Amino acid sequence: MKFYDCSTAPSPRRVRIFIAEKNIDVETIEVNLMKGEHLTPEYKAKNPNLEVPLLELENGTTIAQANAICRYLEDIKPENPLHGRDSIESALVDGANTKIMLDGFMAAAEAFRNSTPGMKNRAMPGPHNYSQIPELAQRGLLRLDNFLAGLEIHFESNEYMVNDYFSVADISALVCIDFAKWVKKTIPEDYENLNRWYKTVSTRPSCKL
Ligand SMILES: N[C@@H](CCC(=O)N[C@@H](CS)C(=O)NCC(=O)O)C(=O)O
Structure with missing residues (x-):
């Protein structure tokens, strides 16, 4: 899995903290928003919304929206639940x-x-x-x-x-x-x-x- 992050931006930070809490192994790719790296055709092909965070799965599926990414990560690693225990x-x-x-x-x-x-x-x-x-x-x-x-x-x-x-x-x-x-x-x-x-x-x- 690849996690498209921006170390200075708040939305991807929500996912970054979630990943750390769950101790999930992902490759992090820094997208520099200040330099407009999210506006390139390559990034647009992955996320037409031109936003971070983004999660790219091994099968090529891309998941946008911090909430959706956290839900997916919770599903694949339910230990230490962060979305509720019942x-x-x-x-x-x-x-x-x-x-x-x-x-x-x-x-x-x-x-x-x-x-x-x-x-x-x-x-x-x-x-x-x-x-x-x-x-x-x-x-x-x-x-x-x-x-x-x-x-x-x-x-x-x-x-x-x-x-x-x-x-x-x-x-x-x-x-x-x-x-x-x-x-x-x-x-x-x-x-x-x-x-x-x-x-x-x-x-x-x-x-x-
Ligand atoms: N609803 C989205 C919001 C994502 C979002 O607003 N990301 C900002 C960084 S915090 C962004 O990518 N900004 C790009 C821009 O300003 O052009 C989510 O929760 O993932």
Whole structure:
């Protein structure tokens, strides 16, 4: 298997941490987004969405989308489950993960991509060019404030995103919080519960990747 990664980008980091947690052997290929290596005809043939992460299997199948890649990896290596230990937990993890992506990750992406000068015509990833909408950047920042406030409330009475164990939802939340720093949004100091969780998960060896 080949994992198309970009060491500086948040979406492939979710997969990188997942791979490390599961201790799966994959060949990693670095795709330098800054140099536009994802826009080449060779990469487009593998992923018409022009995004990382991407997983290429031995039989040539290519799997795009971080969530789909993590699901596949969980299926081929179920030990140390990260998508839930039973059906109910699996549904709870899926729900939490989706919410993080919609409320946190998309908000950070909105804020970053609509305000960064180098992304003037690249306000969305993918094959189409979209111009920036400054109001979306402002709304993204506001949504991030609410996202962090919601997590602080969640961790008042929860050890992890779901139940008492580290799941793929914790990976997504951690990566999202680190992504938010790109637009200068950090966890407020007085958010004791969120800071406690963040410290716990970010000291895992996988999360240092
Ligand atoms: N929904 C996709 C999002 C992937 C994505 O946004 N990747 C970014 C890097 S974090 C990318 O490839 N950007 C290329 C670009 O900006 O042109 C996933 O979860 O895999």
